[in-house]
Amino acid sequence: MTHNIAVIGGDGIGPDVTAEAIKVVRAAGVDIATKEFHLGGARYLEDGEILSDATLDELRPFDCILLGAVGHPDVKPGVIERGLLLKMRFDLDLYINQRPFLGTAPGSDTEHNFVVIRENTEGPYVGEGGAMRIGTPYEVATQGSVNTRMGVERCIRYAFDLAASRERQHLTLVHKTNVLSFAGTLWERTFNEVAAEYPQVGTAYNHVDAACIYFVQDPHRYDVIVTDNLFGDILTDLGGAVSGGIGLASSANLNPTRTGPSMFEPVHGSAPDITGQNKANPTAAILSAALMLDFLEEGSAADRIRAACADPVTGSTTDVGDVIAERVGH
Numbered sequence: 001m002t003h004n005i006a007v008i009g010g011d012g013i014g015p016d017v018t019a020e021a022i023k024v025v026r027a028a029g030v031d032i033a034t035k036e037f038h039l040g041g042a043r044y045l046e047d048g049e050i051l052s053d054a055t056l057d058e059l060r061p062f063d064c065i066l067l068g069a070v071g072h073p074d075v076k077p078g079v080i081e082r083g084l085l086l087k088m089r090f091d092l093d094l095y096i097n098q099r100p101f102l103g104t105a106p107g108s109d110t111e112h113n114f115v116v117i118r119e120n121t122e123g124p125y126v127g128e129g130g131a132m133r134i135g136t137p138y139e140v141a142t143q144g145s146v147n148t149r150m151g152v153e154r155c156i157r158y159a160f161d162l163a164a165s166r167e168r169q170h171l172t173l174v175h176k177t178n179v180l181s182f183a184g185t186l187w188e189r190t191f192n193e194v195a196a197e198y199p200q201v202g203t204a205y206n207h208v209d210a211a212c213i214y215f216v217q218d219p220h221r222y223d224v225i226v227t228d229n230l231f232g233d234i235l236t237d238l239g240g241a242v243s244g245g246i247g248l249a250s251s252a253n254l255n256p257t258r259t260g261p262s263m264f265e266p267v268h269g270s271a272p273d274i275t276g277q278n279k280a281n282p283t284a285a286i287l288s289a290a291l292m293l294d295f296l297e298e299g300s301a302a303d304r305i306r307a308a309c310a311d312p313v314t315g316s317t318t319d320v321g322d323v324i325a326e327r328v329g330h
Contacts, residue, residue, distance in 0.1 A: 264288040
């Protein structure tokens, strides 16, 4: 079966690392057809396009999207992130952000293996709010957090399903219910109601500040974590830091209903200082491609890719890709 993949290399090192990820996927014996889309900061500087509705419609029929990195030093931060990444998340209904973490935290000799499920289309990132009297001593800015029962419940159900499929069968809700009483109560009440349908899954609750401490001091306590958009954004970067570095972290932005393509990306930046120097480590992009293969029900190939990445490889971008591709092919 041929899987149709849209490739958005993006900016900086993005095209280089996605090329290596595609190389490794093909070495694993998976039949993919790819089409490149020139989007990101460089494209924006060329003609002002970030992600038009026409281009978005062109992306919809693909099975998946593989993205490298976006961000350009000549483009104001937030322009591409909101106009490309968030637009895809909202318009393609990529409501699950899934980030796996495997490693040994600094100062620990115990390996951890946990997954963070982050609600990906609500919370403060919806953009509710505004500003007035900008630039004056009386400036006012508000930023609302949108939480719907539908959005919260489908995220929590996905997390319970994932936890039920794993060996430890445990799920932790992370929020801040003691002060965010409206949103927090919605999350906690929904979590407890859905938990009754999964008696085999153990549960726990952590305030987000406590979870930050546990990520550093005791990350192996976790199996699966579910949380909202903002807390998930912060926790997953911390998870990368305690699992070998954010430069090795993979991610999936999923539409589990498959009404449109899901999107997979490494979470490192575009690293403009080493663009074109063949220095970027493509491992995070390769591991993101493995998550893509999981979603495409090519689990055997995904497992072989992860196994091939388990022993670190040093060298240039293409050297690392070649070594991992060779391991996968054997």
